[in-house]
Amino acid sequence: AYADEHLFGADFDPFLRRATVMSLMTLTDTAGHAFQMDSLAFPDGHLPGNDEAYAFPQIRLGAVDVLMTNPPFGSDIPVSEDMILNTFRKSGGQYGVAYTWAKNSEGELTRGDGATAVSPERLFVQRAVEWVKPGGRIGIVLPNGILSNPGPADEAVRRFILDQCWVLGSVELPVETFIAEANVNILTTLLFLRRKTDRERQEEMEFGAADYPVFMAVAEKVGVDRRGNKVFVRTPDGEVVAEEEVEREILRIGGVEVPREIRRSVQKIDNDLPKIAKAYHDFAARYAHEFPWNADA
Known part of the structure; x- marks a missing residue:
């Protein structure tokens, strides 16, 4: 259901x-x-x-509560359809991603004409924001370049994100995450956002940018190597660490349901993401009554 x-x-x-x-x-x-x-x-x-x-x-568009996406990215697969780019220019606002961008002599970001081709990850950032309702949440995988490159086009994307959203969390991933199955040999980041409401954007315009807590983490291991083989936790002597795994099931004996636990020893996968997920939830609980984690705060 x-x-x-x-x-x-x-x-x-x-x-x-x-x-x-x-x-x-x-x-x-x-x-x-x-x-x-x-x-x-x-x-x-x-x-x-x-x-x-x-x-x-x-x-x-504008109706989704939670959006999760791992969009395609790369300058070798640009989007150049006029119909799509024109739509993004109309809806992008001050820092719309479907324009050319440059910096003037004073280092200020300036918007030029409409771009004839845009890398898909930039368009997907704007589309993800447009798709969720005000207050809606976004989880998106992005190449690190968008978040760190000094170029004006990438800076415009960052300005768009900060103009439209609250940044809840940023988790940097190692290259092993996508290299085996997707052949993506670059660093990527999981970015978690919440779209600002019209009232929140108006308050920022009147009172300035808000100061708020942001969760940040770096995952060094994701359980697989560059070939996609599993990576296990090892002792200093190189021995694989084992942990107990408990599987619960319900048996029906003579019409009576009997719970049963099966315990087995399994090799421990070397994966930072479950620990980071727990730390994220602990962080969110710690700031649950602070803005923007609590939109009513």
């Missing part, structure tokens, strides 16, 4: 869409709502899932 009512997904690739449907069927016994469409062209677009997706008001 939750999948039918609340979960929606989209991908340009029909194979990935079918794989998602099969995964949903296995886990939830329903095909759910996974659409083959161009997320950058939505609500327009020619792919077969576009009109089907638009029939659901829950996923129209």
Whole structure:
């Protein structure tokens, strides 16, 4: 019921869409709502899932509660369709990403004409923000260059993020994260955002930028090496560390349900992400009554 009512997904690739449907069927016994469409062209677009997706008001632009995405990125796959770029220019505001950007003699960021080609990750940042409702949350994977390069185009993306969103957290990932399966050999970051409400943006304009806590972490290990092989925690002597794993199940004996625990020793995967996830939740709990973690604070 939750999948039918609340979960929606989209991908340009029909194979990935079918794989998602099969995964949903296995886990939830329903095909759910996974659409083959161009997320950058939505609500327009020619792919077969576009009109089907638009029939659901829950996923129209500005209506989504939580958006999670790992967009394609790279200067070798720029987006150059005029229809898409014109749409992004109209909706991008002061720091819209579909323009050319430069710095004047005083080092100030200046917007030029509309860009003829834009790397997809920049467009996906703007689209992710446009898709969630005010107060909605975003989790997005981005190349580190957007967050650190001094170039004016990347700085404009950062200005757009800070203008439109509160930054809740930033988790840097090692190259091993995506190199084996996606052949992406660059550092990436998980960025967690909350879209500002109109009132919050107005208050910033009147009273200046707010000072608030931001979670930051660096993951050095993600459980796999560059070839995709599992990496295990080892002792100083090189021995693999084992840990006890408990699996719980319910047996039905003579019409009576009997709980049972199965304990087994398993090799411990060397992965920082579960520890970082716990630290993130602890951080959020510590600042739960502070703005912007609590939008009503």
